[in-house]
Amino acid sequence: MAVFPRAAGPGCGRLRRVSALTWITVGSLAAWGWLLLGQGFFWRTDVRLPDRTPPADWPAVAIVVPARDEAGVLPSSLPSLLAQDYPGRAEVFLVDDGSSDGTSELARALAARHGGLPLTVDSPGEPGPGWTGKLWAVRHGMALARARTDAEYLLLTDADIAHAPDSLRELVAAARSNGLDLVSQMARLRVASFWERLVVPAFVYFFAQLYPFRRVGRPGARTAAAAGGCVLLRREAAERAGVPERIRQAVIDDVALARAVQRSGGRIWLGLADRVESVRPYPGLASLWRMVSRSAYAQLLHSPLLLAGTVAGLTVVYLVPPVAVVAGALGGAEGALVAGAAAWAVMAGTFAPMLRYYRLPVWWAPLLPVTALLYLLMTVDSAVQHHRGRGAAWKGRTYTRPEAAP
Known part of the structure; x- marks a missing residue:
């Protein structure tokens, strides 16, 4: 059957x-x-600045601030840089990357009102072929610093970042005490609105998942990253790494900078900040x-x-x-x-x-x-958006993928 x-x-x-x-x-x-x-x-959040023994002699520092249409945040950020309580010589270079909202004029007015560290405001003109606007501005700021100061360190900080009065002093002490060529702090971002609270902490969480802070700069480790809002960079290390020229097309410029410094033999460090904060608002999901x-x-x-x-x-x-x-x-x-x-x-x-x-x-x-x-x-x-030709669009500029750039 x-x-x-x-x-x-x-x-x-x-x-x-x-x-x-x-x-x-x-x-x-x-x-x-x-x-x-x-x-x-x-997932741990206890990675903070390492040993910060004050050096016997405080090196000169040039603070480079690339800015494009930042009039809305400068009153909350620029005075904090001008008011840095730093024992050595320091000077601020704000590089206006083609702003149309009066960023340069406002920066000069703030310096006149608040005083503090010397401020130079200049503009490099439109970016050269193959350059992103921010790195073109950073390049110009670094050139100004070389021409006008003998700064040993460069503090690269965004126009929306507010620093506590001792921020520069702490960064330099950490770099000197630990023999670091690059010290970067992930600024605490704004979490006032509902969407900021939902999205922003996860942004830092995902970043740390991709680039675990404990692995950044560890001898023999391949992980390299920085947070572009706050980077203290030894000028000699920058020249040895060939930056920013070598990374001129990078849209994610902070990670590219850290990799270039590390690959050229420099020592790097990345952690979370306690008193360095972003003042840029992101009130809605669209922003x-x-x-x-x-x-x-x-x-x-x-x-x-x-x-x-x-x-x-x-x-x-x-x-x-x-x-x-x-x-x-x-x-x-x-x-x-x-x-x-x-x-x-x-x-x-x-x-x-x-x-x-x-x-x-x-x-x-x-x-x-x-x-x-x-x-x-x-x-x-x-x-x-990339495949529609809009690529990495930011503040009126669209950047092509690196191999397609001139």
Whole structure:
């Protein structure tokens, strides 16, 4: 008698789907186990300036501030630079990168009103072929510093960054005490609006996940990064690394700068700041979206393959756990429910220290999957804008991918 195989019932398809979800969720949990223990403890927020023994002689410092249409933030940032309590000689060079809002005039007026360190305001004109506007301005500021001072160090700081009065002194002491060629602090960003609170701490969290601070500058480590808002750079190291000329096309210029210095034999350090803060507001989602999307695809080297991998990785690591919890609870898949809840708990637990650093309640931590979804969409949008010819657009300029630049 012939024996016919039993037809698969409707429950078998559901079983296969639930089983696949469970395995994917277990993979997500395994990824979080590795991120927790094997990614340089990126989630810890206790990396601060190292030993800061005051030097016997305080070296001269040139403070270079590239600025383009920054009249809205200069009153909150520039006076903090002019008021630096620094025992050595220091001078501020504000380089106006083609502003149309009176940035130069305002800077001079602020210097006249507040006094403090000497201020030079100048403009380099339109960027040369193959240069980004910011690095063209930094190049001009460094040239001014070489011509007018004998500065041993350059403080490269953005126009929206406010410094505590002892910021420069602490940076120089850390560099001198530890023999560092580059010292960079990730400024504390503004978290006043709802969207800033939802997006900004995750921005720093993701950055630290890519570039664990503990690995930056470690002897033999390949991880190199800096935070462009606050970089103290030894002038000799800059010349040895050939910057900014060697990185003139870089959209993510801070990471490119750190890599160039490290590859030329320089010692670098990166950590979180306590008293260096960004005063730039991002009141709505649109402004935050532009901040992330303008450089996200450049971070992926304009590679469709890396884009696909990033989308898949963000989905599995950040989105699958809450989906598994909901699907497991509704469908009775205990394995998916348990694995998803565990992965989500580890995710929230690693995010909590960053929320505390930003003085936000830890109940925001379980919302990280929502923020990750936003970042996924921003990254995809960055690629779409690039392929439409808009590339890394910022303040009226659009930059092509490096190999396409003249």
